[in-house]
Amino acid sequence: MYFIQPTRDIPYLEQVLDTLPSVQMIHIDDISLYDPTIIAIADVQDYLTHQWNLPTIVLAFEDEGTALVQAWEQGALAGWLWSRLPENPPQALRKIDAQYKRNQDSRDLPSAAELQKKLLPNPIELCNYRVDTLFKPSAYLSGDWFDYWKISDKEIMFYLADVSGHGVTSSLLTSWMAAFHGRSKTPRELIKKLNGMLVQENIEKHITMISGILNIETHELRWSSAGHYPPAIIIEPNQAPKILNTSSFPLGLTEDLEVEEFECVLNKQARFIICSDGALEPYSGGLNEQFEQLVFHLQNQSFQAPDHVADDIAILSLCRTK
Numbered sequence: 001m002y003f004i005q006p007t008r009d010i011p012y013l014e015q016v017l018d019t020l021p022s023v024q025m026i027h028i029d030d031i032s033l034y035d036p037t038i039i040a041i042a043d044v045q046d047y048l049t050h051q052w053n054l055p056t057i058v059l060a061f062e063d064e065g066t067a068l069v070q071a072w073e074q075g076a077l078a079g080w081l082w083s084r085l086p087e088n089p090p091q092a093l094r095k096i097d098a099q100y101k102r103n104q105d106s107r108d109l110p111s112a113a114e115l116q117k118k119l120l121p122n123p124i125e126l127c128n129y130r131v132d133t134l135f136k137p138s139a140y141l142s143g144d145w146f147d148y149w150k151i152s153d154k155e156i157m158f159y160l161a162d163v164s165g166h167g168v169t170s171s172l173l174t175s176w177m178a179a180f181h182g183r184s185k186t187p188r189e190l191i192k193k194l195n196g197m198l199v200q201e202n203i204e205k206h207i208t209m210i211s212g213i214l215n216i217e218t219h220e221l222r223w224s225s226a227g228h229y230p231p232a233i234i235i236e237p238n239q240a241p242k243i244l245n246t247s248s249f250p251l252g253l254t255e256d257l258e259v260e261e262f263e264c265v266l267n268k269q270a271r272f273i274i275c276s277d278g279a280l281e282p283y284s285g286g287l288n289e290q291f292e293q294l295v296f297h298l299q300n301q302s303f304q305a306p307d308h309v310a311d312d313i314a315i316l317s318l319c320r321t322k
Contacts (some may be wrong), residue, residue, distance in 0.1 A: 001093060002026050002034060002054065004042035012082040016059070019089045039097055044071050044079070055100055057093075121147050126156065128322045129216050134315040136278075136305045144276040144314035145177060151185055151213070159190065159211035160316045162228065162276045173205060187211035187224035188259045191251065195226070198252035206252040210274045214318055219266045224259050226251050230280065230291055234264065235271045235299050243295070272318045273298055278311035
Protein backbone atom coordinates (compact mmCIF):
# COMPACT_ATOMS: atom_id res chain seq x y z
CA MET A 1 0.00 0.00 0.00
CA TYR A 2 1.01 3.62 -0.47
CA PHE A 3 1.37 6.27 2.22
CA ILE A 4 1.12 9.78 0.78
CA GLN A 5 3.48 12.24 2.46
CA PRO A 6 1.30 14.84 4.27
CA THR A 7 1.75 18.45 3.24
CA ARG A 8 0.90 19.76 6.70
CA ASP A 9 2.62 19.08 10.01
CA ILE A 10 1.32 15.87 11.64
CA PRO A 11 2.65 15.27 15.17
CA TYR A 12 1.54 11.63 15.10
CA LEU A 13 3.19 10.82 11.75
CA GLU A 14 6.16 8.76 12.98
CA GLN A 15 3.97 6.87 15.43
CA VAL A 16 1.53 5.95 12.64
CA LEU A 17 4.31 4.88 10.26
CA ASP A 18 5.77 2.61 12.94
CA THR A 19 2.51 0.65 13.00
CA LEU A 20 2.47 0.31 9.19
CA PRO A 21 5.92 -1.01 8.26
CA SER A 22 4.91 -2.35 4.82
CA VAL A 23 3.60 0.87 3.25
CA GLN A 24 5.48 2.73 0.50
CA MET A 25 5.89 6.47 1.06
CA ILE A 26 5.10 8.56 -2.04
CA HIS A 27 4.81 12.27 -2.74
CA ILE A 28 1.60 13.98 -3.84
CA ASP A 29 3.25 15.31 -7.00
CA ASP A 30 4.11 11.75 -8.08
CA ILE A 31 0.68 10.13 -7.58
CA SER A 32 0.04 9.82 -11.32
CA LEU A 33 3.09 7.53 -11.60
CA TYR A 34 1.65 4.86 -9.31
CA ASP A 35 -0.79 1.96 -9.70
CA PRO A 36 -4.35 3.37 -9.43
CA THR A 37 -5.70 0.08 -8.08
CA ILE A 38 -3.51 0.02 -4.93
CA ILE A 39 -4.91 1.55 -1.75
CA ALA A 40 -3.29 4.71 -0.40
CA ILE A 41 -3.33 6.19 3.11
CA ALA A 42 -3.35 9.96 3.24
CA ASP A 43 -4.17 13.03 5.29
CA VAL A 44 -7.81 14.02 4.89
CA GLN A 45 -7.01 17.62 3.92
CA ASP A 46 -4.65 16.51 1.14
CA TYR A 47 -7.31 14.11 -0.13
CA LEU A 48 -9.97 16.83 -0.25
CA THR A 49 -7.63 19.35 -1.86
CA HIS A 50 -6.09 17.22 -4.60
CA GLN A 51 -8.97 14.79 -5.28
CA TRP A 52 -6.85 12.00 -6.77
CA ASN A 53 -8.26 8.72 -8.07
CA LEU A 54 -6.36 6.27 -5.89
CA PRO A 55 -8.59 4.27 -3.49
CA THR A 56 -7.79 5.98 -0.21
CA ILE A 57 -8.06 5.63 3.54
CA VAL A 58 -8.00 9.10 5.07
CA LEU A 59 -6.55 10.19 8.42
CA ALA A 60 -7.94 13.18 10.32
CA PHE A 61 -7.61 14.99 13.63
CA GLU A 62 -10.35 14.53 16.22
CA ASP A 63 -11.96 17.91 15.44
CA GLU A 64 -12.17 17.21 11.66
CA GLY A 65 -15.43 15.27 11.60
CA THR A 66 -16.82 17.45 8.81
CA ALA A 67 -13.74 16.80 6.68
CA LEU A 68 -14.17 13.04 7.20
CA VAL A 69 -17.77 13.23 6.04
CA GLN A 70 -16.71 15.16 2.94
CA ALA A 71 -14.01 12.59 2.24
CA TRP A 72 -16.51 9.71 2.46
CA GLU A 73 -18.83 11.58 0.12
CA GLN A 74 -15.90 11.98 -2.26
CA GLY A 75 -15.25 8.22 -2.19
CA ALA A 76 -12.77 7.52 0.58
CA LEU A 77 -12.72 3.85 1.62
CA ALA A 78 -12.45 4.54 5.35
CA GLY A 79 -11.62 7.25 7.86
CA TRP A 80 -9.22 6.91 10.80
CA LEU A 81 -7.95 9.33 13.44
CA TRP A 82 -4.27 10.26 13.51
CA SER A 83 -4.26 9.95 17.28
CA ARG A 84 -6.24 6.72 17.55
CA LEU A 85 -5.67 4.06 14.90
CA PRO A 86 -7.58 0.75 14.87
CA GLU A 87 -6.34 -1.80 17.39
CA ASN A 88 -4.56 -3.87 14.73
CA PRO A 89 -3.86 -1.56 11.74
CA PRO A 90 -2.32 -4.20 9.41
CA GLN A 91 -5.30 -6.51 9.93
CA ALA A 92 -7.74 -3.62 9.42
CA LEU A 93 -5.93 -2.73 6.19
CA ARG A 94 -6.19 -6.32 4.92
CA LYS A 95 -9.94 -6.32 5.54
CA ILE A 96 -10.39 -2.99 3.74
CA ASP A 97 -8.25 -4.19 0.84
CA ALA A 98 -10.25 -7.44 0.52
CA GLN A 99 -13.55 -5.57 0.57
CA TYR A 100 -12.27 -3.07 -1.99
CA LYS A 101 -11.26 -5.90 -4.35
CA ARG A 102 -14.65 -7.57 -3.93
CA ASN A 103 -16.35 -4.29 -4.76
CA GLN A 104 -14.14 -3.84 -7.82
CA ASP A 105 -15.09 -7.33 -9.00
CA SER A 106 -18.76 -6.39 -8.63
CA ARG A 107 -18.26 -3.19 -10.61
CA ASP A 108 -16.62 -5.19 -13.37
CA LEU A 109 -19.58 -7.56 -13.71
CA PRO A 110 -21.57 -5.43 -16.19
CA SER A 111 -18.52 -5.20 -18.45
CA ALA A 112 -17.89 -8.93 -18.05
CA ALA A 113 -21.50 -9.60 -18.99
CA GLU A 114 -21.13 -7.57 -22.17
CA LEU A 115 -17.99 -9.51 -23.06
CA GLN A 116 -19.77 -12.79 -22.42
CA LYS A 117 -22.65 -11.80 -24.70
CA LYS A 118 -20.15 -11.00 -27.45
CA LEU A 119 -19.06 -14.64 -27.34
CA LEU A 120 -22.57 -15.72 -28.38
CA PRO A 121 -22.72 -16.86 -32.00
CA ASN A 122 -23.56 -14.33 -34.69
CA PRO A 123 -26.69 -14.87 -36.80
CA ILE A 124 -26.07 -17.37 -39.55
CA GLU A 125 -27.61 -17.65 -43.03
CA LEU A 126 -28.73 -21.18 -43.87
CA CYS A 127 -30.53 -22.50 -46.93
CA ASN A 128 -33.97 -23.80 -45.92
CA TYR A 129 -33.40 -23.13 -42.21
CA ARG A 130 -33.67 -20.40 -39.59
CA VAL A 131 -31.95 -20.38 -36.20
CA ASP A 132 -33.90 -18.74 -33.36
CA THR A 133 -32.36 -18.12 -29.93
CA LEU A 134 -33.16 -16.65 -26.53
CA PHE A 135 -30.53 -15.82 -23.89
CA LYS A 136 -31.53 -14.35 -20.52
CA PRO A 137 -29.07 -14.53 -17.60
CA SER A 138 -30.48 -14.48 -14.06
CA ALA A 139 -27.61 -12.20 -12.99
CA TYR A 140 -24.84 -10.44 -14.88
CA LEU A 141 -23.14 -13.66 -15.94
CA SER A 142 -24.75 -16.85 -17.18
CA GLY A 143 -23.96 -20.53 -16.74
CA ASP A 144 -26.26 -21.39 -19.67
CA TRP A 145 -24.77 -21.34 -23.14
CA PHE A 146 -25.42 -22.24 -26.73
CA ASP A 147 -23.40 -22.12 -29.89
CA TYR A 148 -23.63 -23.16 -33.53
CA TRP A 149 -21.22 -23.12 -36.45
CA LYS A 150 -20.81 -24.54 -39.95
CA ILE A 151 -18.57 -27.58 -40.23
CA SER A 152 -19.12 -27.87 -44.00
CA ASP A 153 -21.18 -26.27 -46.75
CA LYS A 154 -24.12 -28.48 -45.86
CA GLU A 155 -23.74 -29.18 -42.14
CA ILE A 156 -24.18 -27.11 -39.02
CA MET A 157 -23.10 -28.25 -35.56
CA PHE A 158 -24.72 -26.89 -32.41
CA TYR A 159 -25.05 -27.39 -28.67
CA LEU A 160 -26.86 -25.98 -25.66
CA ALA A 161 -25.27 -26.45 -22.23
CA ASP A 162 -26.23 -25.74 -18.64
CA VAL A 163 -23.42 -25.46 -16.08
CA SER A 164 -24.39 -26.32 -12.50
CA GLY A 165 -24.66 -23.38 -10.16
CA HIS A 166 -24.27 -19.69 -10.86
CA GLY A 167 -21.60 -17.03 -10.72
CA VAL A 168 -18.19 -16.44 -12.18
CA THR A 169 -16.96 -20.06 -12.20
CA SER A 170 -20.01 -21.27 -14.11
CA SER A 171 -19.74 -18.43 -16.60
CA LEU A 172 -16.02 -19.08 -17.12
CA LEU A 173 -16.84 -22.66 -18.08
CA THR A 174 -19.20 -21.37 -20.77
CA SER A 175 -16.35 -19.28 -22.19
CA TRP A 176 -14.08 -22.32 -22.01
CA MET A 177 -16.60 -24.34 -24.02
CA ALA A 178 -16.90 -21.57 -26.59
CA ALA A 179 -13.13 -21.66 -27.13
CA PHE A 180 -12.85 -25.44 -27.16
CA HIS A 181 -15.69 -26.74 -29.32
CA GLY A 182 -14.11 -26.12 -32.74
CA ARG A 183 -11.91 -29.20 -32.44
CA SER A 184 -14.90 -31.58 -32.45
CA LYS A 185 -16.78 -32.77 -35.54
CA THR A 186 -19.55 -34.93 -34.05
CA PRO A 187 -21.90 -34.54 -31.06
CA ARG A 188 -20.47 -37.62 -29.36
CA GLU A 189 -16.90 -36.39 -29.85
CA LEU A 190 -17.69 -32.96 -28.40
CA ILE A 191 -19.37 -34.40 -25.32
CA LYS A 192 -16.65 -36.98 -24.69
CA LYS A 193 -13.84 -34.42 -25.00
CA LEU A 194 -15.53 -31.89 -22.73
CA ASN A 195 -16.23 -34.60 -20.18
CA GLY A 196 -12.63 -35.80 -20.23
CA MET A 197 -11.31 -32.31 -19.61
CA LEU A 198 -13.77 -31.65 -16.77
CA VAL A 199 -12.86 -34.90 -15.02
CA GLN A 200 -9.13 -34.41 -15.57
CA GLU A 201 -9.12 -30.87 -14.17
CA ASN A 202 -11.27 -31.96 -11.21
CA ILE A 203 -13.53 -28.92 -11.53
CA GLU A 204 -16.33 -29.27 -9.01
CA LYS A 205 -19.02 -28.49 -11.56
CA HIS A 206 -21.09 -30.65 -13.85
CA ILE A 207 -22.56 -29.71 -17.20
CA THR A 208 -25.65 -30.99 -18.93
CA MET A 209 -25.89 -30.47 -22.65
CA ILE A 210 -27.46 -31.46 -25.93
CA SER A 211 -25.30 -31.35 -29.04
CA GLY A 212 -26.14 -32.17 -32.62
CA ILE A 213 -25.37 -31.92 -36.34
CA LEU A 214 -27.94 -30.91 -38.93
CA ASN A 215 -27.55 -31.60 -42.64
CA ILE A 216 -29.41 -28.74 -44.32
CA GLU A 217 -29.68 -30.66 -47.63
CA THR A 218 -30.93 -34.06 -46.44
CA HIS A 219 -32.55 -32.60 -43.27
CA GLU A 220 -31.04 -35.42 -41.24
CA LEU A 221 -30.36 -34.50 -37.62
CA ARG A 222 -27.95 -36.46 -35.40
CA TRP A 223 -27.82 -35.51 -31.74
CA SER A 224 -26.62 -36.63 -28.32
CA SER A 225 -27.63 -35.69 -24.79
CA ALA A 226 -25.55 -35.64 -21.60
CA GLY A 227 -28.02 -35.64 -18.70
CA HIS A 228 -29.89 -32.65 -20.04
CA TYR A 229 -33.37 -31.61 -18.95
CA PRO A 230 -35.72 -30.52 -20.46
CA PRO A 231 -35.39 -33.01 -23.32
CA ALA A 232 -35.25 -31.87 -26.92
CA ILE A 233 -38.62 -31.24 -28.59
CA ILE A 234 -39.73 -31.47 -32.22
CA ILE A 235 -42.77 -29.36 -33.05
CA GLU A 236 -44.57 -29.65 -36.40
CA PRO A 237 -47.77 -28.00 -37.66
CA ASN A 238 -50.91 -30.02 -36.88
CA GLN A 239 -48.91 -32.68 -35.05
CA ALA A 240 -48.48 -33.54 -31.38
CA PRO A 241 -45.07 -32.44 -30.10
CA LYS A 242 -42.40 -35.15 -30.06
CA ILE A 243 -40.49 -35.34 -26.79
CA LEU A 244 -37.04 -36.84 -27.36
CA ASN A 245 -36.37 -38.36 -23.94
CA THR A 246 -32.98 -39.94 -23.20
CA SER A 247 -31.21 -41.42 -20.19
CA SER A 248 -27.64 -40.28 -19.62
CA PHE A 249 -25.22 -38.71 -17.15
CA PRO A 250 -24.01 -35.08 -17.13
CA LEU A 251 -20.45 -34.14 -17.97
CA GLY A 252 -17.88 -34.10 -15.20
CA LEU A 253 -19.17 -37.00 -13.07
CA THR A 254 -17.37 -40.02 -14.49
CA GLU A 255 -14.61 -40.82 -16.97
CA ASP A 256 -16.64 -43.68 -18.42
CA LEU A 257 -19.45 -41.56 -19.83
CA GLU A 258 -21.62 -43.48 -22.26
CA VAL A 259 -22.86 -41.24 -25.07
CA GLU A 260 -25.58 -42.39 -27.44
CA GLU A 261 -26.22 -40.74 -30.77
CA PHE A 262 -29.77 -40.44 -32.11
CA GLU A 263 -31.10 -39.65 -35.57
CA CYS A 264 -34.23 -38.09 -36.99
CA VAL A 265 -35.33 -36.22 -40.12
CA LEU A 266 -36.89 -32.77 -39.88
CA ASN A 267 -39.99 -32.34 -42.04
CA LYS A 268 -41.07 -29.06 -43.60
CA GLN A 269 -41.94 -26.39 -41.01
CA ALA A 270 -40.57 -28.59 -38.20
CA ARG A 271 -38.79 -26.97 -35.26
CA PHE A 272 -36.12 -28.77 -33.22
CA ILE A 273 -36.00 -26.96 -29.86
CA ILE A 274 -33.61 -27.31 -26.92
CA CYS A 275 -33.89 -25.31 -23.70
CA SER A 276 -32.11 -24.92 -20.40
CA ASP A 277 -34.10 -25.78 -17.28
CA GLY A 278 -34.54 -22.08 -16.54
CA ALA A 279 -37.21 -22.08 -19.27
CA LEU A 280 -39.44 -24.01 -16.83
CA GLU A 281 -39.28 -21.22 -14.25
CA PRO A 282 -42.22 -19.10 -15.53
CA TYR A 283 -44.62 -21.97 -14.88
CA SER A 284 -46.16 -23.35 -11.69
CA GLY A 285 -46.61 -26.90 -10.45
CA GLY A 286 -44.28 -29.86 -10.38
CA LEU A 287 -41.63 -30.62 -12.98
CA ASN A 288 -44.01 -32.49 -15.28
CA GLU A 289 -46.63 -29.72 -15.12
CA GLN A 290 -44.00 -27.07 -15.81
CA PHE A 291 -42.68 -29.02 -18.79
CA GLU A 292 -46.19 -29.47 -20.23
CA GLN A 293 -46.79 -25.72 -20.00
CA LEU A 294 -43.42 -25.00 -21.60
CA VAL A 295 -44.20 -27.32 -24.52
CA PHE A 296 -47.63 -25.70 -24.94
CA HIS A 297 -46.15 -22.21 -25.19
CA LEU A 298 -43.32 -23.31 -27.48
CA GLN A 299 -45.85 -25.00 -29.74
CA ASN A 300 -47.94 -21.83 -29.87
CA GLN A 301 -44.87 -19.60 -30.08
CA SER A 302 -46.08 -17.75 -27.01
CA PHE A 303 -43.14 -18.33 -24.67
CA GLN A 304 -42.16 -15.17 -22.78
CA ALA A 305 -39.31 -14.94 -20.31
CA PRO A 306 -40.13 -13.03 -17.09
CA ASP A 307 -38.53 -9.64 -16.55
CA HIS A 308 -36.67 -11.04 -13.56
CA VAL A 309 -35.57 -14.68 -13.43
CA ALA A 310 -33.98 -16.74 -10.66
CA ASP A 311 -32.33 -19.11 -13.12
CA ASP A 312 -30.63 -18.52 -16.46
CA ILE A 313 -32.71 -19.17 -19.57
CA ALA A 314 -31.33 -20.28 -22.92
CA ILE A 315 -33.32 -21.59 -25.89
CA LEU A 316 -32.02 -22.71 -29.29
CA SER A 317 -34.41 -23.59 -32.11
CA LEU A 318 -33.63 -24.94 -35.58
CA CYS A 319 -36.58 -24.24 -37.89
CA ARG A 320 -36.91 -25.83 -41.32
CA THR A 321 -38.53 -23.19 -43.52
CA LYS A 322 -38.85 -25.13 -46.81
